[in-house]
Amino acid sequence: MESKRFHQNCSGKTSNDSVNRLKMVSRREILAKKKAIQELIKAAHIVMDHIAFFPPFRHYDRNGLSLYLESGHGDKLSITVKNYIQNLLKQNMEGHYGSEWLAEEKVKRREMVAPEARYIFVHEVASTNFNEKNAMLIEEKTSTTCLKNNGPLVGFVHYRFTVEEDIPVLYVYELQLEPRVQGKGLGKFLMQLIELIAHKNYMSAVMLTVQKENLFAMNFYINKMRYNISTTSPSKVNPMIGIESSYEILCKTFNEEAKTTLEDPG
Numbered sequence: 306m307e308s309k310r311f312h313q314n315c316s317g318k319t320s321n322d323s324v325n326r327l328k329m330v331s332r333r334e335i336l337a338k339k340k341a342i343q344e345l346i347k348a349a350h351i352v353m354d355h356i357a358f359f360p361p362f363r364h365y366d367r368n369g370l371s372l373y374l375e376s377g378h379g380d381k382l383s384i385t386v387k388n389y390i391q392n393l394l395k396q397n398m399e400g401h402y403g404s405e406w407l408a409e410e411k412v413k414r415r416e417m418v419a420p421e422a423r424y425i426f427v428h429e430v431a432s433t434n435f436n437e438k439n440a441m442l443i444e445e446k447t448s449t450t451c452l453k454n455n456g457p458l459v460g461f462v463h464y465r466f467t468v469e470e471d472i473p474v475l476y477v478y479e480l481q482l483e484p485r486v487q488g489k490g491l492g493k494f495l496m497q498l499i500e501l502i503a504h505k506n507y508m509s510a511v512m513l514t515v516q517k518e519n520l521f522a523m524n525f526y527i528n529k530m531r532y533n534i535s536t537t538s539p540s541k542v543n544p545m546i547g548i549e550s551s552y553e554i555l556c557k558t559f560n561e562e563a564k565t566t567l568e569d570p571g
Contacts, residue, residue: 368490402518427461460480460486470567480495480513511532
């Protein structure tokens with residue numbers, strides 16, 4: 306009897322040791338994964354000009370528009386650019402937010418100057434003659450800075466590299482265009498560039514938030530760009546609460562782990 310009890314105790318100890326070892330291995334794997342994700346975010350954040358990797362996307366010459374794209378950083382915005390962003394945001398978004406706008410505007414003003422904020426600024430190309438334009442293009446090939454004689458801004462994208470549900474993602478905070486350049490393919494062009502930037506920096510998805518009242522934007526992202534309502538969106542987390550929420554969170558995933566975690570399984 307003593308011998309039997311001895312073997313039972315030994316068996317139980319061995320089993321507990323195995324469980325503990327598995328827990329330790331699992332914890333190490335989790336920590337290693339988190340560290341790897343943070344390294345990806347850090348590496349993406351260090352890049353000064355993400356557009357430089359995609360030269361064809363530096364210019365947009367279609368549908369009567371002649372535009373130039375340049376990169377920007379939230380903590381390096383001039384007063385003029387800050388004012389432009391604030392004014393365009395108010396012009397485009399105040400109506401969609403309604404009574405929530407005053408509080409939301411304060412949040413957006415803080416977000417836009419954060420060090421982690423990254424920008425794509427869209428300029429009209431300043432009128433110039435053929436020789437001057439060629440000289441500008443040659444200068445551009447040897448420099449990552451923007452052209453000094455760009456025309457006025459007509460829009461911008463504010464994006465960040467971050468983590469959602471333990472998934473590295475590029476999150477689009479804002480895509481704002483002046484009404485006169487909307488409906489000419491520019492929004493799709495910019496989102497295609499955003500997705501390329503996400504891929505280049507090993508992000509597993511692109512995510513964004515859209516006001517339900519903004520039917521044009523909802524149709525653009527869901528039907529034209531093929532984004533899905535994310536499992537992190539209020540309407541998916543809790544449908545009863547989601548009904549009262551003013552926004553949806555959308556995503557486009559690039560691998561199975563992100564798809565399983567961030568996309569609506571239904």
